[in-house]
Amino acid sequence: MTVASKTVSDVIHSHLGVLTRAEKQLAESLLDNYPVSGLGSITTIAENAGVSTPTVVRMVQKLGFKGYPDFQAHLHLEVEATISNPIAKHDRWAQNAPGTHILNRFADAIMGNLRQTLTDLDTATFDSVAALLSDRKRGLYFVGGRITGALAEYFFTHMQVIRPATTLLSSNSSSWPQYVLNMNAGDILIIFDIRRYEQEMVSLATAARKRGAEIVVFTDQWGSPAAKLARYAFRVRIEAPSAWDSSVVTLFIVEALIEAVQNSTWDETKERMKTLEGLFEQTRLFRKPG
Amino acid sequence: MTVASKTVSDVIHSHLGVLTRAEKQLAESLLDNYPVSGLGSITTIAENAGVSTPTVVRMVQKLGFKGYPDFQAHLHLEVEATISNPIAKHDRWAQNAPGTHILNRFADAIMGNLRQTLTDLDTATFDSVAALLSDRKRGLYFVGGRITGALAEYFFTHMQVIRPATTLLSSNSSSWPQYVLNMNAGDILIIFDIRRYEQEMVSLATAARKRGAEIVVFTDQWGSPAAKLARYAFRVRIEAPSAWDSSVVTLFIVEALIEAVQNSTWDETKERMKTLEGLFEQTRLFRKPG
DNA sequence: CGTCGACTGAAAATTTCTTTTCATGACAGT
DNA sequence: ACTGTCATGAAAAGAAATTTTCAGTCGACG
Structure with a gap:
């Protein structure tokens, strides 16, 4: 018995000829709004189709399934396939690397992370943060931990080009109070803190809040x-x-935030980048003769 | 009690704070591959999440549903809404973000980059580099440019934990000669250099080669x-x-390289990490009384 | 008109799922 | 160290769902 690789819908269609009146009625009901209509219990779908539950059992067995649960399991797989996204389909580029190669396992994990993060992420939050970071009246302060320090630095480096008043806090927490001292109400503190959370981050955030700063956190x-x-x-x-x-x-x-901020203030940013280019050029000229 | 109009995912998120350990574990499991993961019976999802069925019942009631069937009915409605909408069918994870939202455009681009990079990448090269970096007799030197400096730092930070003899070159090129002076034959210089290539990188690479160092480059x-x-x-x-x-x-x-290196020398690495834990602990103890 | 065979659903039997109860163990505060 | 609170899952109880049994119905055909 092989149901594999054919969709439930296919199977129903190929059996339409051998179905009885009540079964056809049920099949119609299932194909209508397929596959969602098959999500409920056997009782529910029997009612929706106006047939009895034994009819359902008889039909799914006729279709080649072991019973209703088996039928429904197949349906669930299809729903999953329908819903899950293009990211999951990475088969093509996986060709060069055997299935167990670390690159593949990593790619799988990253895709999953990306998909999940995007699903969970509220675009309104993203847009709000982008707007906040675009506000040049607010000073920006970046801080990261031992591992995440590099991310804070990366973010900082870009924002420094895009807008003024950006500061990268040293990863050495003993110097933080001095930074907090300079914060004004409305300034923004961007914190990177993933697990093995660093105790001092809470103290820093608390102090910054007291100074009236807004806080944006990147965490897990x-x-x-x-x-x-x-x-x-x-x-x-x-x-x-x-x-x-x-x-x-x-x-x-x-990176998406960097682009969003840059985009929202492109005219000003463009000027800054031109100026920066000029400065680089000058530096190069200084050096070359030497 | 109003659950209507908010997605189950939203409800879970808004309650994450008040969930207990087992419940959080369950929530994670549900949000992972949401909403398909919630399609099965309470027994199934409890097993998948590694919690007991009573935990499931308690959580869904905490979320405001009458019971598991009520919870599942809501989920079914969402699946229906997702599937019957042709746009959502194409891009489930984009559901929260309108098609042109920067997050989506970025995600598309990144996926393309990743696929293309993996297609081009020779796993033999990857494995060779991993082996090279795993060789503890070789010193490692990391260097990056203005933007890529953060990547070099990230790589360095991890390798520093995994093995001895790792050095991060200052991004200030004037101090590079001193580092080159210390390089021995067989040492490895890892260079990050993407477009707007930095002139000095070539000089650095040349000098390092003269000292007998091997060079690994991350570029575009x-x-x-x-x-x-x-x-x-x-x-x-x-x-x-x-x-x-x-x-x-x-x-x-x-990151994949970090894991590959760590994996190939796990026994030694484990010891180092344990020692490091101890050192962190000590630092914490030093601070606490203060 | 009668008989046969197949279809169908009511209802019983069975299985599975859902909820409740309760004992245990972890943990914070005294 | 003691005590109370809370989280947790094992197990029992209760509720549905699923399958099976079986009798009634209908149409085909002699």
């Missing part, structure tokens, strides 16, 4: 304790087939 | 001039719908 799905103090928090999936967590998706969000 | 598809001097080069796709290039896929390769 479990949530840094600092996220509780944040106006906005990005919960990013960080799981990887590794002893380490993955920062890939976090970097993805950061 | 067009290739840094330093790549010509390299034993191995990773050509990563960096295109993004942005004025900036994307480092996401580069970070992906870096």
Whole structure:
């Protein structure tokens, strides 16, 4: 008996000829709004089709399924296939790498993380944060932990080009008070804090709040304790087939934010970038003769 | 009690704070591959999440549903809404974001980059580099440019935990000669250099080669001039719908390498990580009384 | 008109799912 | 160390769902 690889819909169609009146009626009902109509219990779909539950059992067995649960399991798989996204379909580029190669396992995990993060992520939050970061009246402060420090630096480097008043906090927490001292109400503190959350982040966030700063946190799905103090928090999936967590998706969000901010203030940014180009050029000229 | 008009996913998120450990575990399981994961019976999803069925009941009631069947009915409605909408059918994870939202455009681009990079990438190269970096007799030197400095730092931070003899070169090129002075034959210089290639990288690579160092370059598809001097080069796709290039896929390769190296020397690495834990603990103890 | 065979659903039997109850263990505060 | 609170799952109880049994109905055909 082989039901595999054919959709339930196909199977129903190919059996339409041998179905009895009540069974046809049921089949119609199932194909109408397929496959969602088959999601409920046997009782429900029998009622919807106006037939008895034994009819349902008889039909699905006639179709080659072991019983109603078996039938429904197949349907669930199809729903899953329908819903799950293009990201999952990475078969093509996997050709060069044998299935168990670490690159593939990593790619699988990253795709999953990305999909999951995007599903969970509220675009309104994203847009709000982008707007906040675009506001040049607000100073920006970036801080990261031992691992996430590099992400904070990456974000900072770009924002520094795009707009003025951006500061990267040293990863050494003993110098943080001095930064907090300079914060004004409305300034924004962007915190990167993923698991093995750093205790000091909470203190920093608390101090910054007292100065009237807004807080944006990049954390993982479990949530840094600092996220509780944040106006906005990005919960990013960080799981990887590794002893380490993955920062890939976090970097993805950061890059998207960079683009969003840059885009919303393009005219000003363009001027800044031109000026920057000039400065680089000058530096190069200084050096070359030497 | 009003659950209407909010998705089950929303409801779960808004309750994440008040969920207990087992419930969070369950919530994770449900949100993972949402909403398909919630299609089965209470027994099934409890098993998938690794919790007991009473936990499921308690959680859905905490979320405001009358019981599991009520919860599942809502989920079914959402699946129906998702599937019967042809746009959503195409792109489930984009559901939260209108088609032109920057997050989506970015995700598309990144996926393309990743696929293309993996297609081009020779796994033999990857494995060779991983083996090279795993060799503890070789010193490692990391260097990046203005933008890629953060990637170099990220790579360095991890490798520093995994193995000894790792060095991060300052991004200030004037101090590079001192580092080169310390390089021995067989040492490895890992260079990050993507477009707007930095002139000094070639000089650095040349000098390092003279000292007998091997060179590994992370660059873009067009290739840094330093790549010509390299034993191995990773050509990563960096295109993004942005004025900036994307480092996401580069970070992906870096993370995969970290795992590969860690994996090949796990016994030793484990010891190092334990020791490191101890050191962190001590630091914490030093601080606490203060 | 009668008989046969097949279809159908009511109802019983069975299985599975859902909910409740309760004992255990972890943990915070005293 | 003690105590109370809470989270958790094992197990029992209760509720549905699923399957089976079986009798009634209908149409085909002699």
